[in-house]
Amino acid sequence: MEIIRYVAESKVHVGIRSEDGTVRRLAARSLAELLRLPFPVLRALVETGGVVETADLRMLPPVDGLTEVWASGVTYRRSSMARQEESVVADVYARVYEADRPELFFKSVPWRVVGHDEPIGVRPDSEINVPEAELAVVVNAAGEIVGATICDDVSSRSIEGENPLYLPQAKVYSGSCAIGPGIRPIWEIEDLQSLNIQVRVERSGETAWAGSTNTDMLNRTPADLVGFLRRHASFPDGVVLSTGTGLVPEMDFDLQSGDTVVIEIESVGVLSNPVIPATTDEFAWLTPDPARAP
Template sequence: MRYYRRRQNGEPRLLATADGTAYDLTSAKPGVDSFGALAEAADVTDRTPDRVAEPLLEEAEAFPVSTVDDDPAVPLVAEEVWAAGVTYRISEEARTAESGMPEIYVDVYDADRPELFLKSTPGRTVGPGAAIGVREDSEWNVPEPELGVVLYRGEIVGYTVGNDVSSRSIEGANPLYLPQAKIYDRCCSLGPCVATDIDDPHDLEMSLTVYRNETAAFEGRTTTAGMVRSCEELVSYLTRHNAVPEVTVLLTGTSIVPDDEFSLQPGDTVVVDIEGIGTLRNPVTAV
């Protein structure tokens, strides 16, 4: 299934889509108003989120699937969003080219231990349709479309689309500036949903389009088959000696890298699509 979150009369609602219909799970069970609540019930009853949701479909208010785009919200409230770096060859090449210390990126691409870093918190994360931010003190800003792994108590329960918006000029100046290049207001977007029925997350088509003045200023396509590490390996390192929050998202790295001459601008619109999950669309603003 795919799980969406929206607001109705100011209150959060959890929607599930199945067989071309959207179901308001919160109408059937008021306590199920977020994916986290659904995952918690699944954990307590030792079932999957889908098995918990299925009995609620009969009692839930049904809508056309198109309504999931009405007043959308971040599909889940992840207390922490983490990200992995240099998991694709093109990402290693791009970060080597931008940095004055290129050898560290070559080393981490081939190393046993992956690069993992804290990316965002709930207050910095936006959902579908909300503006992502580019830093005004950065001259070179890029979107980074990524597959997001959704964890509940450290276990994989679904997948989402993520945009790890980054300042390449700040990180390129010195790798120790990575937190400033990655963590700031509106630095991350997630959505449009959480998908729980992905058979193989390592074989998904992914695309990125940046629109400027209603024209495609950049387009790129890739597949998650190019990841040098598996989702399970990345999660194992994230949870090693690290008590992650109940609901956590791990972004798995990008392999779509715009040309060096390209930088996001306020007013742009970024569209990321991942096969089997959906399309995440965000306008760009300065922060």
């Protein structure tokens, strides 16, 4: 099963989608409300609640409310090597890979996240843009890992490579964060640190780039990353933490408008997103309307 967020009859709901496609609507009004619950209460609600949904559904990204999205960097050796290859200040990436303290950075507010089949963006002012296929853990307000999802931590590689201080511009922009399609409950995943991850970029009917890795190559545990994130910071609506990528193309690869990125993580799901330019006009639909704010 997976926990999903969706629209039915012009209203947003939270539900459970079973393997056969059946959707049960939950009593929670939002995913943020669900993530305020302690683990046993959340699990009981997910496993027992819900009436069968019969209306037509439109999937939404599985994040809302005040649930922040954060990400980890240089958690795989391949990522460390790639960052050193692209950067004019390579030493910082070698040092953080071996350091006790991980690299953690803010990635997105909920309203800027795109979901399954929605477009991701590439910055026109970056010479090299890449997808980053990552396992993301979903953490409740108490700091417990309650589920997992897929994150495409889309990155402007040439911008970060120019100067590490440009990281926010390389990582946080319209269409740079895709999450979905839903949240797989943690009790349905045998081992977070033994999951196959595959990614491919489809271009004009062919595979322009593809790769695979396994979370057993993470040099830090998801629990360790969550622990550092929650040091002196609270997340009352929970948090989604992407755990870093072990899949980085060679320097001659550039993600292009018209591509489609497909990421599959064992026991979690498949996330697919078309690519468009990351311009204000192209992603205007992501911006909330202040007139409709509560």
